[in-house]
Amino acid sequence: xxxxxxxxxxxxxxxxxxxxxxxxxxxxxxxxxxxxxxxxxxxxxxxxxxxxxxxxxxxxxxxxxxxxxxxxxxxxxxxxxxxxxxxxxxxxxxxxxxxxxxxxxxxxxxxxxxxxxxxxxxxxxxxxxxxxxxxxxxxxxxxxxxxxxxxxxxxxxxxxxxxxxxxxxxxxxxxxxxxxxxxxxxxxxxxxxxxxxxxxxxxxxxxxxxxxxxxxxxxxxxxxxxxxxxxxxxxxxxxxxxxxxxxxxxxxxxxxxxxxxxxxxxxxxxxxxxxxxxxxxxxxxxxxxxxxxxxxxxxxxxxxxxxxxxxxxxxxxxxxxxxxxxxxxxxxxxxxxxxxxxxxxxxxxxxxxxxxxxxxxxxxxxxxxxxxxxxxxxxxxxxxxxxxxxxxxxxxxxxxxxxxxxxxxxxxxxxxxxxxxxxxxxxxxxxxxxxxxxxxxxxxxxxxxxxxxxxxxxxxxxxxxxxxxxxxxxxxxxxxxxxxxxxxxxxxxxxxxxxxxxxxxxxxxxxxxxxxxxxxxxxxxxxxxxxxxxxxxxxxxxxxxxxxxxxxxxxxxxxxxxxxxxxxxxxxxxxxxxxxxxxxxxxxxxxxxxxxxxxxxxxxxxxxxxxxxxxxxxxxx
Amino acid sequence: xxxxxxxxxxxxxxxxxxxxxxxxxxxxxxxxxxxxxxxxxxxxxxxxxxxxxxxxxxxxxxxxxxxxxxxxxxxxxxxxxxxxxxxxxxxxxxxxxxxxxxxxxxxxxxxxxxxxxxxxxxxxxxxxxxxxxxxxxxxxxxxxxxxxxxxxxxxxxxxxxxxxxxxxxxxxxxxxxxxxxxxxxxxxxxxxxxxxxxxxxxxxxxxxxxxxxxxxxxxxxxxxxxxxxxxxxxxxxxxxxxxxxxxxxxxxxxxxxxxxxxxxxxxxxxxxxxxxxxxxxxxxxxxxxxxxxxxxxxxxxxxxxxxxxxxxxxxxxxxxxxxxxxxxxxxxxxxxxxxxxxxxxxxxxxx
Numbered sequence: 001x002x003x004x005x006x007x008x009x010x011x012x013x014x015x016x017x018x019x020x021x022x023x024x025x026x027x028x029x030x031x032x033x034x035x036x037x038x039x040x041x042x043x044x045x046x047x048x049x050x051x052x053x054x055x056x057x058x059x060x061x062x063x064x065x066x067x068x069x070x071x072x073x074x075x076x077x078x079x080x081x082x083x084x085x086x087x088x089x090x091x092x093x094x095x096x097x098x099x100x101x102x103x104x105x106x107x108x109x110x111x112x113x114x115x116x117x118x119x120x121x122x123x124x125x126x127x128x129x130x131x132x133x134x135x136x137x138x139x140x141x142x143x144x145x146x147x148x149x150x151x152x153x154x155x156x157x158x159x160x161x162x163x164x165x166x167x168x169x170x171x172x173x174x175x176x177x178x179x180x181x182x183x184x185x186x187x188x189x190x191x192x193x194x195x196x197x198x199x200x201x202x203x204x205x206x207x208x209x210x211x212x213x214x215x216x217x218x219x220x221x222x223x224x225x226x227x228x229x230x231x232x233x234x235x236x237x238x239x240x241x242x243x244x245x246x247x248x249x250x251x252x253x254x255x256x257x258x259x260x261x262x263x264x265x266x267x268x269x270x271x272x273x274x275x276x277x278x279x280x281x282x283x284x285x286x287x288x289x290x291x292x293x294x295x296x297x298x299x300x301x302x303x304x305x306x307x308x309x310x311x312x313x314x315x316x317x318x319x320x321x322x323x324x325x326x327x328x329x330x331x332x333x334x335x336x337x338x339x340x341x342x343x344x345x346x347x348x349x350x351x352x353x354x355x356x357x358x359x360x361x362x363x364x365x366x367x368x369x370x371x372x373x374x375x376x377x378x379x380x381x382x383x384x385x386x387x388x389x390x391x392x393x394x395x396x397x398x399x400x401x402x403x404x405x406x407x408x409x410x411x412x413x414x415x416x417x418x419x420x421x422x423x424x425x426x427x428x429x430x431x432x433x434x435x436x437x438x439x440x441x442x443x444x445x446x447x448x449x450x451x452x453x454x455x456x457x458x459x460x461x462x463x464x465x466x467x468x469x470x471x472x473x474x475x476x477x478x479x480x481x482x483x484x485x486x487x488x489x490x491x492x493x494x495x496x497x498x499x500x501x502x503x504x505x506x507x508x509x510x511x512x513x514x515x516x517x518x519x520x521x522x523x524x525x526x527x528x529x530x531x532x533x534x535x536x537x538x539x540x541x542x543x544x545x546x547x548x549x550x551x552x553x554x555x556x557x558x559x560x561x562x563x564x565x566x567x568x569x570x571x572x573x574x575x576x577x578x579x580x581x582x583x584x585x586x587x588x589x590x591x592x593x594x595x596x597x598x599x600x601x602x603x604x605x606x607x608x609x610x611x612x613x614x615x616x617x618x619x620x621x
Numbered sequence: 622x623x624x625x626x627x628x629x630x631x632x633x634x635x636x637x638x639x640x641x642x643x644x645x646x647x648x649x650x651x652x653x654x655x656x657x658x659x660x661x662x663x664x665x666x667x668x669x670x671x672x673x674x675x676x677x678x679x680x681x682x683x684x685x686x687x688x689x690x691x692x693x694x695x696x697x698x699x700x701x702x703x704x705x706x707x708x709x710x711x712x713x714x715x716x717x718x719x720x721x722x723x724x725x726x727x728x729x730x731x732x733x734x735x736x737x738x739x740x741x742x743x744x745x746x747x748x749x750x751x752x753x754x755x756x757x758x759x760x761x762x763x764x765x766x767x768x769x770x771x772x773x774x775x776x777x778x779x780x781x782x783x784x785x786x787x788x789x790x791x792x793x794x795x796x797x798x799x800x801x802x803x804x805x806x807x808x809x810x811x812x813x814x815x816x817x818x819x820x821x822x823x824x825x826x827x828x829x830x831x832x833x834x835x836x837x838x839x840x841x842x843x844x845x846x847x848x849x850x851x852x853x854x855x856x857x858x859x860x861x862x863x864x865x866x867x868x869x870x871x872x873x874x875x876x877x878x879x880x881x882x883x884x885x886x887x888x889x890x891x892x893x894x895x896x897x898x899x900x901x902x903x904x905x906x907x908x909x910x911x912x913x914x915x916x917x918x919x920x921x922x923x924x925x926x927x928x929x930x931x932x933x934x935x936x937x938x939x940x941x942x943x944x945x946x947x948x949x950x951x952x953x954x955x956x957x958x959x960x961x962x963x964x965x966x967x968x969x970x971x972x
Contacts, residue, residue, distance in 0.1 A: 038972070213971035223967065229957040231949040232720045234713075255959040263945040265956055267720045272746040276713040279706070279743070283717025286704060287682070287725075288950030291717060305707050399968040402961040407954050441950060442682045442702035442718070443725050450679060452695060454705035464695070 002116040008098040009200035012042050012067035014078040016151075016201075019091045021084050023055030029144035030061040031394075032165050033151065038214055038396070039161040041206040043069045045513070047393045047589065052239065052332045058087045067208050071360070071395060072514030075591045079155075079201055081147060088113065100199060102151065104143075121195060123150045128186055142183040149187025156198035158205070159188060211399050217390035218294075220361035220400065221320055222247035224368020225292055226255055229408045230318070232291035233268045234280035236299060239332045240388040241322035244294040245270075274299035278306045278317065285316045286453060288413070288441035290372045292318035297326040297339045300346065307381055308347030309455045311478075314428070314437070316375035316411070319343075320368070320384045322391040325587045334587025335388035337509055338559035343383045344537055344567055350475060354382045354485050355537040359512040360390060362397035363535075367490070376411035378485050379439060387558070389510040389589040412438040419448040427451040427462035428474060435480030482538055489536035492543060497528035503603065504530040504550040506543075508564060510589060511556050517592035518599070525596075527603045529554070537567065544572035547579070552606045554599055556582040558590055580606070639675040647672045649699040653692070659811030659837030659852075660690055660759045664697045666814050667728070667757075670821035671698065674869065681726045682718055686711040686740060689766055690732030690759035690837075698728075709740025712747030712756070716938070719752050722948040723939050726825060727754040734764050737773040737792045744794070748803040748830045753937040755824040756803075756832045758794055759811070761839035762850040769842035776849040782842050793919065795929060798832040799912055804935030805831035806911075808926045810855050811838065815864075819894075820928060822867035826888035829935035836924060849922070860918055862903040862927040866895045886933050896928060905931050 008014065016033075020026035027048070034046045045064040051057040064074050079100040082091045095101060097117045103109075105122025114120050125146050129139040152159050163181055170177040191197055222244050225233070235245040249268050256265040271277040277293040284291035295303070300321055310317050323339045325331025343355055354374060356367040367384050375382040412432075414425055419440070425448065428437050437460075440449035451462040457471045458464055465471075497519075507515050512533055519531060532546050547553050547568070555565045562581040569576050582598045584590040635643040647668040652661050671681065678700040685691035687708035694703045706714040715729045729747075736744040736758050747756065762775040771779075774794065775787045798806045805827040809817040817835065824831035836855050838844045844851045849858075870891030886894040886905075896905065904910060911930045918925045945952075 211968070211972075213968050215971045227958055227964075229952075229954070231952060231957065232717060234717065255963065256957070258945050261945060263943050265945050265949070265952055267939075267942050267944050267949060269716070269720070269750070269942075271713065272742055275710060276716075276743055276746065279710045279713025280717035280720065282706075283684075283704075283714035283719075284721040284949075285717070286714070287718040287721035289717075289721030291721070306710065309707055400964055402958075402964045404961050408958075440702075441722075443680055443722065446677055446679050447700060450700050450702050452703040452705065455707065456705070 005098050005117040007100070007119050007200045008078050008096065010078070011202055011204050012065055012206065014065055014201045015074055015076060016063045016065070016079045016081065017077040017091070017094070018061040018081040019084045019087050020059050020061065021086070022051060022053050022057050022059040024083075024144070025141045026059075026083065026144045027061070029148045030063075032162055033148055033157075034063050034394070035165055035214065036152070036157050036161040037063070037065055037203055038209050039164070040158055040203055041209050042067055042203055043208055043212075043396050045071045045073065045396070047073060047389070049588070050333050058084050065203065067206060069208060069396070070513070070517040070592065072517055073589050073591045075593045081151070083147070092118070100201065102147070102154070119199075121154065123147065123187065123190055123194075125187075128190065132186060138179075142179070145180055145183035146187035149184040150191040151187075152184070153188045153191035153197045154195060154199050156202040156204070159184065209396070212396050213399050214394045214396050215361045216243075216392055216394050217358065217361040217364040217386050218244035218322065218392060219247045221364035221368040221384060221386060221391070223251050223400070224365040225318070225372070226251045227365070227402060228290065228369035228372035230290045230292050230372060231266045232281065232284035232289045233266070233293070234271045234277040234284075234291070235294050236271050236274045236277050238274075238296045238299050240324050240392045241294040241296045241299070241320060243392065244320055244322060274302040275306065278303040278310075278319070281317045282306060282310050282315050285375070286442075290316075290318070290376070290408075292320065292372075294320040294322065296322050296324050297342065298329070300339060300342055304347045307353070308349055308351055310381045311347060311351045311353065312455055313453050314379040314439070316372075316379055317381040318371045318375050318384065319381060320386060323385065323387040331587045333388070335510070335589055336558050336585055336587065337385075337387055337511070338563065338585065339385065340559070340563040340567060343385065346381075352482055352538070354378060354380060354489060356382065356384045356490065357508040357535050357537070358384065358386060358390065359509055359533065359535075360397050361395045362400060364390060365400045370490070373409040374485075374488060377409050377436070377488060378481060379411060379436060380481070380485075385509065387510050395513075412436055414438045414440050414444070414449060416445045419445045425449050426460045428458060428477070429460040430477050430480070434484040435477050435482070436484060486538040486540060489538065489540075491540050492535055493533040494542065494546065495531050497530050498523060499528040501528040501530055502551040503528075503553070503606070504532065504546060505554040505556060505599070506532045506534060506546070506564070506568075507556040508534040511558060514590045514592045514595055515556060518595035521592060521596040522599060522603075525600055527600060529599070534564070539568065539571055543568070544574055547572070547574050551578075552580060553578055554580050554582055554602070556590070556595055558584050560585045638672055640677055642672065642678065644668065644672045646700065647678055647698055649694070649696045652696040654689060655841050657840040658689070659761060659839070660693050661696070662811040662814060663757065663759055663817070663835050663837060664693050666817040666821060668697045669814070670818045670825070673818070674822055674825055676726060676825070680724075681728055683728045683730065684711050684715045684718065685730040686732070686735035688732040688735045688764070689839075690730055691735055693759070694730050709735050709738070710743055711735065712740065712743035712752075715754055716747055716750065716752050719754060719938065721950045723753070723944065724948050727752070729754055729756040731756065731758050733758060733760045733762060733772040733774040733794070737794055741773070741792070745797070745801050748798055748801040748832060751802070751804065751829045751935065751937050751941060753828055753939065754830060755821065756830065757821075758832075758834050759837045760794065760834050760850070761837050761843050762848070763839050763843040765839050765842060779849055780847045782845055793915070794832070794834045796912060796915055798834075799908055799930055802830070803832045803930075804829040804932040806930040807833045807928045808924070809833055809835045810859055810924070810926055811835055812852060812856065813859070813926070816861065816926060819865045819867045823865065823888065823892075823894045823928065826867065826890050826892040826894075827931065827935070828889035829932070829937045855924055858923050860923040860925045862898070862900045862914075862925055862929070863905070864897040864899065865928055866897075868893045868895065886931055888933065894928070894931070899927075905929060
């Protein structure tokens with residue numbers, strides 16, 4: 001080691017990255033690593049970085065230990081756990097100067113494979129496992145637990161926390177519990193005997209996690225669908241959304257079995273494709289069940305025709321779009337926010353759809369349930385726009401909450417009693433002036449309330465017509481309905497900067513994780529921004545007002561074409577010159593470092609300085 | 622067919638079924654199809670079948686795709702909810718509807734373009750899922766609404782009205798339905814109502830995927846010499862394997878087996894299908910021989926009609942999914958929402 005480089009010394013604020021081979025069983029050990037730190041009261045932001053592959057290709061797990069609680073990636077690596085020879089060179093190059101390299105030292109490596117400014121920590125993992133286990137599978141799997149044990153000593157992670165996690169995981173499987181515990185201590189004992197533990201990087205017990213939970217957005221959204229009363233799910237497997245549908249099945253097994261009959265209060269169909277998935281959702285919703293599908297961009301592309309039908313025939317449908325790198329197959333295991341326009345204007349003809357934009361798994365749960373109320377109330381498709389970063393990564397979020405007084409809002413449904421009472425039923429009749437008509441479920445009444453659903457034009461009583469005025473009347477009512485939607489969807493979050501400023505920033509979704517941290521960094525550079533997080537489309541009137549109230553507004557999003565900016569310009573009539581895009585679309589989640597650098601550079605160009613600095617002729621920007 | 626409005630007043634002496642409905646209560650709007658269209662005869666058979674089955678019209682949901690055939694649900698069961706969906710995708714919409722409410726009767730109406738061309742995938746999967754429905758294809762071998770292009774069921778070598786020859790192999794939806802696991806497979810002819818009405822009634826009584834291919838000549842584009850789907854061709858080459866009667870459970874059933882030519886099949890609802898075999902060798906419970914029989918007659922240019930296959934012990938999609946008896950669309954908050962206490966336990970598991 002180069003004596004001029006001081007090894008990094010940080011407590012509760014560093015990045016550990018595990019470089020693994022896909023399918024080697026490392027995911028479980030890596031997850032235990034993150035959760036053990038959380039159990040010590042120290043927040044982490046963890047991300048799987050994985051290829052489109054089942055076995056053999058490289059995969060990484062990055063754990064940012066961050067007592068300050070930031071949820072985004074930091075960038076850079078302080079400790080690399082290099083378990084994959086294929087990516088060794090790249091992994092070693094990624095380590096920050098003064099950082100650490102943990103590796104399997106069973107086979108000696110030439111000095112050229114190491115860096116002078118990085119502390120190398122070799123543990124003969126393969127040799128330890130080969131000496132302890134005879135079974136080839138055990139030798140491989142326990143290697144992961146042995147490195148976990150060694151890391152617990154090196155980073156001062158309380159082994160009791162890991163053992164508690166083992167006992168929760170292997171409750172009733174004592175043999176597995178014992179063998180895992182044994183492997184853990186093999187690694188731990190080796191590290192304690194051979195290195196000065198802990199390293200400069202270490203975990204110190206804190207109380208900074210509180211009652212927060214560690215959950216991924218697909219799991220939380222699926223639970224939201226259960227709480228939202230969804231009974232029918234139709235889906236087609238596609239990364240990164242598949243685990244949402246599978247998670248719905250898991251929650252239904254837990255919550256939706258009928259105790260007396262043993263039968264299910266739900267139906268889940270793995271359809272033959274995305275066209276059939278959305279067709280089933282539309283059929284079920286037409287017939288009065290709450291139904292959803294989960295998909296990603298390519299699936300939304302395939303659903304276009306049906307989405308136009310659902311919009312025009314006014315059928316509630318809930319779609320979870322877990323966005324990935326596109327277009328085409330693009331980067332199926334990488335994240336993006338690039339389906340915004342695809343969903344907002346999905347299908348041929350004049351269509352507009354309701355989008356909900358959750359920022360983390362907690363909002364996935366909240367919006368996952370809310371989407372069903374909105375779809376029924378508005379009788380239209382509602383999209384919940386996750387992305388891979390929210391959907392497939394565990395995030396540390398406040399606990400999920402539910403108000404037991406809440407009831408499903410089934411919207412305007414006319415019952416047999418209403419029809420018997422002589423209420424006038426016109427399927428597309430705007431009785432209340434909000435653009436939302438009444439509907440009936442099939443089979444409601446022997447003589448009244450039936451109607452024919454079609455994608456072709458109809459009059460207010462659902463009678464077939466090709467008359468222009470009837471078409472225009474209907475399309476105008478759909479616009480009125482969209483205005484109503486504006487009042488019902490979640491409002492944006494707005495916050496003023498600590499200092500008065502003429503500049504603002506707008507973002508949505510998973511960008512929030514990095515945004516919160518970046519705003520603090522920018523403030524340190526004396527760049528103060530009022531902030532607005534958009535949570536839904538159609539846009540609330542406060543959004544153009546926010547833009548109007550500022551000289552410059554940065555729009556931060558994770559796609560190439562500035563889709564949120566386009567939507568803002570298009571829908572709110574905003575002068576595009578007022579909006580400056582900050583775009584990140586390489587498939588990795590946006591970082592605070594990136595935002596701070598981009599906004600920092602652009603803000604200097606625009607001379608965005610606090611008003612007080614201008615008055616006092618303060619520091620030059 | 623005609624633009625004269627139907628009178629709304631019923632003759633007081635019109636016969637009523639067991640529920641008190643007259644045949645008129647099962648009718649729909651006036652057809653806008655061409656005069657003589659086979660599809661109108663099928664609509665008439667549907668009206669008669671549901672009237673005779675004593676089904677309350679509003680307990681039927683009728684769904685279709687796009688095309689001439691898919692327009693017909695407007696022309697029958699006017700008090701039923703209808704859904705004219707998108708081209709070739711009726712099966713998925715019907716599947717979803719059936720998932721939401723298992724208590725209604727689902728009638729899917731499609732055409733050869735809708736089911737054999739654009740919708741072949743959905744046709745296949747709705748049958749293999751065992752969706753409890755009656756799926757009728759009104760099969761005329763051409764696209765009517767777009768004026769006479771071939772569909773995927775048009776026979777190889779057949780000529781269009783404009784003189785073009787079809788070079789592609791035809792898809793036989795009946796053979797396909799058998800291969801895909803439909804548990805009730807029949808073929809009828811729009812010009813043979815005496816055979817079609819009992820087929821429809823038996824299909825409604827069947828639990829599971831019931832498929833009926835109805836050859837239905839297109840008078841505008843496919844009723845000319847050289848067409849194998851013309852009235853004349855089908856009448857001359859129709860090879861009926863059986864005739865059947867459908868007797869609902871409550872009708873007295875006189876059991877007699879005079880010879881090997883009659884066979885009774887008990888349906889799920891207790892109703893009885895009595896097959897009068899015309900070809901004594903034909904066995905509708907043997908799928909393998911049914912397929913061989915169909916192929917050998919097809920090679921001779923014969924159109925085999927009748928009840929071709931039935932599995933009286935079939936299970937439907939709801940049985941496979943083990944759903945509760947109460948329709949899913951009737952479940953409320955108490956049935957569906959686990960509540961805050963359950964959520965607290967979920968939260969604890971994620972720490």
